[in-house]
C-alpha cells in the first residue's frame with residue numbers, strides 16, 4: 009500500500025451498508041486508507057424505529073443517532089447531497105465538492121416514489137421518518153371506522169414491516185379501548201407475509217385471523233383518494249377507509265437513476281461480490297439487485313463482503329469472503345412478543361427460512377441488535 013498517496017475509498021450513503029463498511033475499513037486500516045463517507049442527512053435512524061415513533065412507543069430524539077457521533081480513524085463523514093455519479097471515471101459530484109475515488113461504493117438505499125401512486129402524497133405513509141412522525145399525531149384522532157394498511161408496490165423494505173404495523177395497530181387500538189369500533193384491513197402485493205418462510209407466514213396469517221384483521225394478499229394499492237377516503241387496488245376494487253397507512257412504491261434515488269448504473273430500476277451487481285459492471289465500483293444494500301430483500305441485515309452483510317474484497321485488494325493478499333445472502337429479521341407480533349425469521353437466499357435452489365416463535369424474551373435479542381450497532385457505529 010502506498011502510504012504517501014493513500015487509497016481513496018468513497019462511500020455514498022451512511023445507512024446500514026455505508027456505516028458498516030466504513031467501520032470495517034477503519035478497524036482494519038485506521039488512517040492508512042482515506043475513506044470519505046457522504047450523506048445528505050444529519051442522523052441515522054433504524055427502519056423499525058419508525059414504527060415505535062408512530063405508535064408513540066418512542067420519540068424521534070431517542071431513536072436518532074447523530075452523524076457527529078460517528079468518529080472513526082481514517083473516515084471523514086461529510087454532510088452533502090450527491091448530485092452526480094460518474095461510475096466510469098469514479099468521480100462524484102455533490103452540492104459542495106467533487107470527489108475522485110480509487111474505489112467507489114454506492115450505498116444510497118431506496119427512495120419512495122410518491123408520484124407512482126396518485127393521491128398517496130395527500131394520504132399518510134409510515135415508511136419515512138417524517139411520515140411516522142405525522143402519524144404519531146394522527147393516530148390518537150382515530151377511534152372509529154376503517155383502517156387500511158396499503159402497500160403500493162414490491163419490492164419494498166423489510167417484508168414483514170407492514171404485517172408488524174397491522175399487529176401493532178391492533179394493540180394500540182385495544183389499549184385505547186376502541187378496537188371494537190374499528191376495522192383493520194391489510195393489502196399486500198405478495199402472496200404471503202414472508203414468502204421465503206411459509207411457517208412465519210402461517211403464524212402471521214393466524215395472528216391476523218385471531219385479531220380480526222382482514223388480510224388481502226396478491227394485491228397492491230394503485231391510487232388513493234384522500235378526499236373521498238377510498239383506495240383503489242390493482243384489480244379495480246375500491247376500499248373505503250377512515251385512516252390510511254401506506255407503504256410507497258420504492259425506487260433508487262434519482263442520482264443513481266441518472267447515472268447509467270441502474271437497469272430495470274435497481275443496480276445490477278454480482279450478488280456474491282457486489283461488484284457492478286464498472287471496475288472498482290460496488291453497490292450494496294437496498295439499491296443493489298442482489299436477490300435478497302431490502303433490509304438492514306442484508307445491507308450490512310453485503311457491506312461486509314465489499315469490505316472483505318477491499319481489504320484483500322488493498323493488502324494485495326488474502327481471499328475475500330463473499331456475501332452469503334443470510335439474514336434474520338425480528339417481527340413484532342403484538343402483546344410485547346417478538347418473533348424471528350432467519351432466511352438463507354443463496355445456499356439452496358430457492359430461499360429458505362427458519363421461524364422462531366414469538367416470545368417476550370426475544371425482545372431482548374431485538375434490543376441487543378439495535379444497541380450493539382448503536383454502540384459499534386456511534387459509541388452511544
Ligand SMILES: Cc1cc2nc3c(=O)[nH]c(=O)nc-3n(C[C@H](O)[C@H](O)[C@H](O)COP(=O)(O)OP(=O)(O)OC[C@H]3O[C@@H](n4cnc5c(N)ncnc54)[C@H](O)[C@@H]3O)c2cc1C
Nearest residue numbers: 021023024025048055090117166293294302303304305307
Ligand atoms: C418501517 C421499516 C421497518 C424496518 N425494519 C427493519 C428490520 O426490522 N430489520 C432490518 O434489517 N431492516 C429493516 N428495515 C429496512 C432497513 O431500514 C433498510 O433496508 C436499510 O436501512 C437499508 O440500508 P442501506 O444502507 O441500503 O440504505 P439506507 O439505510 O436507507 O441508507 C441510505 C443513505 O443514503 C443517503 N442518501 C440517499 N440519497 C442521497 C444523496 N443523493 N446524497 C447523499 N446521501 C443520500 C440517505 O440519507 C441514507 O442515509 C425497515 C425499514 C422500514 C421503513
